[in-house]
Amino acid sequence: MRIRVALIVAACVLGSHAALAASAENGKKAFTAHGCWQCHGFEGQGSAVTSNGKVIAHTELPYESFEAFVRSTNGAMPPFRETILPAADLQDIYAYLQAVPKPPEVSSIPLLK
Numbered sequence: 292m293r294i295r296v297a298l299i300v301a302a303c304v305l306g307s308h309a310a311l312a313a314s315a316e317n318g319k320k321a322f323t324a325h326g327c328w329q330c331h332g333f334e335g336q337g338s339a340v341t342s343n344g345k346v347i348a349h350t351e352l353p354y355e356s357f358e359a360f361v362r363s364t365n366g367a368m369p370p371f372r373e374t375i376l377p378a379a380d381l382q383d384i385y386a387y388l389q390a391v392p393k394p395p396e397v398s399s400i401p402l403l404k
């Protein structure tokens with residue numbers, strides 16, 4: 292039992308370390324280089340040009356689901372396999388999408404009151 296708890300703690304520590312290692316700055320470059328912006332906008336804000344370019348900034352998908360989707364989608368979005376989009380780049384892209392500044396609250400914009 293104690294060993295299992297220790298393993299879980301170790302996994303959490305190592306896991307969060309890996310997340311910290313991801314670089315939003317590199318992610319921005321990878322997001323541009325791999326063409327994600329063409330459908331999702333340069334900041335993952337979505338796009339009116341492609342009819343269903345989804346908002347993906349601050350995605351609520353946990354990393355595992357995000358990766359699974361990007362690797363294996365077969366709908367309107369083409370899949371990006373590891374041979375063309377290395378895992379490190381995808382982790383950085385995820386970090387970038389989490390780091391994009393959030394828009395202001397609508398209630399904080401006087402003109403919209």
Ligand code: HEC
Pocket residue numbers: 322325326327328329330331341343344345346347350352357360361364366367368369371376384
């Ligand atoms: C050709 C246009 C296109 C490109 C390029 C593209 N996407 Fe997408 N993406 C889409 C569309 C359309 C959807 C919605 C499709 C669906 O739900 O099946 C989507 C959905 C997603 C989702 C799921 C969002 C959710 O919450 O369900 C993620 C994550 C995502 N894209 C990430 C990326 C990343 C990262 C890249 C670059 C490596 C990328 N996309 C490149 C068109 C594109």
